[in-house]
């Protein structure tokens with residue numbers, strides 16, 4: 001962001017005394033205050049306001065959706081909401097990170113299972129409260145699902161550097177490539193445990209031929225493998241969009257998104273609608289894939305058209321079935337979940353696995369809250 005762009009944007013902020021933008025931030029970061037400091041060119045104080053509450057501040061600045069601080073921004077009533085997340089990311093770039101100021105070690109030890117944003121949030125809170133932390137993570141890197149956010153939206157070096165700032169610390173041990181199976185046995189070795197396991201299960205279409213689909217987690221983990229192909233993406237949310245745009249950026253020939261409702265109903269941000277059009281992804285709105293057939297190395301799809309009925313629901317229009325041939329890959333991108341009946345009892349849980357998060361900032365806040373709960377139970 002250039003100086004004049006930054007100055008123009010910060011000048012638009014009204015400095016609202018009621019701080020609605022702070023109230024809407026799951027982490028309680030105050031845009032009112034950090035923008036005020038930035039207006040005075042005091043980027044260090046502005047960054048300190050953010051980094052004290054948010055352990056992944058630039059990451060959130062890059063990926064936070066517009067449904068928190070921006071949704072309630074008073075400026076939106078006059079013209080347009082302040083670009084708060086962009087300003088946050090820019091302020092961190094200019095003001096830098098404060099070194100972690102940790103209190104004396106109190107001898108308490110926590111285990112965090114899962115090294116995604118919720119695990120990082122919990123780790124940060126434990127450290128601020130004088131605890132030592134062991135993080136167990138199945139993958140060979142920390143970051144969890146945030147690592148699936150494509151590079152064009154979140155440079156992974158930003159995520160890595162911010163995680164490193166929290167965990168590269170003598171009070172934190174990280175066990176990568178370590179899947180914890182027995183949570184109860186682990187609990188016996190610590191003063192407290194937080195489970196932050198994310199959402200490992202992809203939502204299913206429930207159709208014949210579903211086994212031919214590649215789940216979005218697998219696709220986004222290695223998208224370049226599918227260069228030059230004709231790709232079908234099922235789903236109309238942010239995850240489906242990430243798959244479709246990534247496929248285009250990685251050199252797919254044709255990318256078609258099959259969206260059950262209208263394109264205007266897609267649960268994506270306005271800026272993503274623009275990106276979608278720019279990249280040449282074709283959106284087949286009001287259409288559902290109802291069957292997938294293998295034809296040699298290719299896949300044929302049976303597709304049906306939908307209409308929005310009087311109750312506002314998508315309803316299949318019988319008799320509109322058609323067959324579309326020649327897809328190299330079908331990506332299942334309907335989202336993910338943690339099976340409710342598999343949630344271990346008597347554990348403090350955090351992040352997406354609670355079923356009420358879905359964004360990095362919420363997972364961080366949930367992780368911090370979970371750690372506070374464990375700390376209170378130990379007080």
Ligand SMILES: Cc1cc2nc3c(=O)[nH]c(=O)nc-3n(C[C@H](O)[C@H](O)[C@H](O)COP(=O)(O)OP(=O)(O)OC[C@H]3O[C@@H](n4cnc5c(N)ncnc54)[C@H](O)[C@@H]3O)c2cc1C
Pocket residue numbers: 063064065113114115116117118119136137138139143144145146147148149150178179180181196197198199220238239242350351352353357358359360361363
């Ligand atoms: C494609 C995609 C795009 C997204 N885009 C955005 C966006 O633009 N903005 C936004 O805010 N959010 C976005 N999100 C959502 C965001 O990434 C998640 O909400 C967030 O990562 C959830 O954090 P979490 O820590 O709860 O779970 P996760 O990030 O899923 O982390 C859970 C971790 O636990 C580990 N784990 C699980 N079981 C075990 C075990 N038994 N032992 C050890 N480790 C285990 C997993 O390997 C994983 O690393 C996106 C997600 C995806 C998939």
Ligand code: SF4
Pocket residue numbers: 012013014015016019020021022031032035072073074075082084
């Ligand atoms: S609500 Fe908008 S205009 Fe008001 S202080 Fe927050 S960012 Fe500034």
